[in-house]
Amino acid sequence: MHGAERNPTLPDIDPTSDRPVYKQIADALRDQIEREALEPGDRLPSEATLTRQFDTARGTVRRALALLSAEGRVRTERGVGVFVKNVVEADAVVRQPYDRLKRHYRRQGKSPLLVDADSRGLPVRQDMVELAEVPAPPRVAERLGVDTETTVFVRRRRMWMGRTPTQLTAAYLPLDLAVGALRAEDVGEGGTHARIEEMGHRLTHVVEQLGVRMPTPREKRQLRLQAGVPVVDLTQTAYTADRALECFTAVIAGDRYRFEYRIPAE
Amino acid sequence: MHGAERNPTLPDIDPTSDRPVYKQIADALRDQIEREALEPGDRLPSEATLTRQFDTARGTVRRALALLSAEGRVRTERGVGVFVKNVVEADAVVRQPYDRLKRHYRRQGKSPLLVDADSRGLPVRQDMVELAEVPAPPRVAERLGVDTETTVFVRRRRMWMGRTPTQLTAAYLPLDLAVGALRAEDVGEGGTHARIEEMGHRLTHVVEQLGVRMPTPREKRQLRLQAGVPVVDLTQTAYTADRALECFTAVIAGDRYRFEYRIPAE
DNA sequence: CAGTGGTCTAGACCACGAT
């Protein structure tokens, strides 16, 4: 089984080219993935095999694979192999704030996240819950219109959909609002917004700000992110006619979510 | 100058730890960045210096730096050094579709991108313009409500703001709409939506879908992205009361943009 | 136990930038 193996679809590498050998190897493999000669789930040839096929050092092959990994195109399993994967998961959840924030969902006891999950038939679960009073972080203070030193109440959670963690969230509330269920481990059916409206406030709109970046090692671990998967850094502020009542932040796994917005054009 | 240098703020590395040495070195450097002992623009110690300070092989130091680079926290300059950078640029443009899509901007001759750029006082420029008739790509066909084989007109461009490329865009139009300025290199003041409305169509809303991923090597080159910078993959569809008229796609540099949406909550 | 990927070493030679 050893020795003579040749993959006729692999182009030759030019060691005298300006383009480094490891990038040429990555190009060749990426090309096979794009041509669908290698499909999601397929195993790439082992490092040893590639080293032989490209007649190079193992370190050079590993750099090529590291490149594809950083692009989010392959995942490695120790002791098993390297596998092609989708850059965005095929069954990614679509987040539709213009739908999920409607009052009738709150009245039905459906939190926004539950609306997302229902569209995929996935159960929602939470863990790593932390309740605390903290000084408002700068971006929260700015959104809530208070000083940075002001004490606010925060509920931090890790949210799961099915067997995967998808978001690390933090809901910040001014202290005068943080009473009853809004201070509890489980905020109850319909979510924070439902509780706020039951207290007599009428929410008019929310503002969402999104940024995108690579995860910190901590986020990568807590969200179980593979290499080459970015996160969306979201800040959502809920308003009544005259006041910001809640500032909600989430770090969202980029390969498990899509975002959809509907915007008036007039 | 050589030999005795010691950085008292660098913690010792434990070679017997389960955590690999290169990750411990990355941790130590990341820690300094987070403590702001190293600020954006600052140079890290050279590879040779770090190799001495941590008493390890150069390859191990390079792996640590590669890790920070993939996280988007440092950038390297050949022949110069490794520098701390912001994960998201401090002067990132804020894209506010709920504002930029208003009709009064179109009537003033301001395209949405121009509205974004004006908020930072940056000039807008385009290059790599391609005009073509092509079979509708799947996601475009789906949004426009036509078959995949249907021929559509596309205008592809690279957009710059100031000295930096920020987006690779493609505007797809059904052939019956692709006439006059809508078929030209320069679509004219107010952008595509202005031209469409001048033809008697009244746009009611747009739908934006966002995904996030690492760039392809081609996108990385064309957008001049540094390592560890993801892109936003955007699809925007413009509707009249009864029809999708335009499907616009953009690949947007993740470190140069923030996104802001305003959503009704009732 | 054989095959897989993960870590680390110690060197070599190169291209680039500042001086």
Added chain:
DNA sequence: TCGTGGTCTAGACCACTGA
């Protein structure tokens, strides 16, 4: 010219997975 990062080699030993 010298210091910087970029590429590549050839080996070693390890931890994990599956048969």
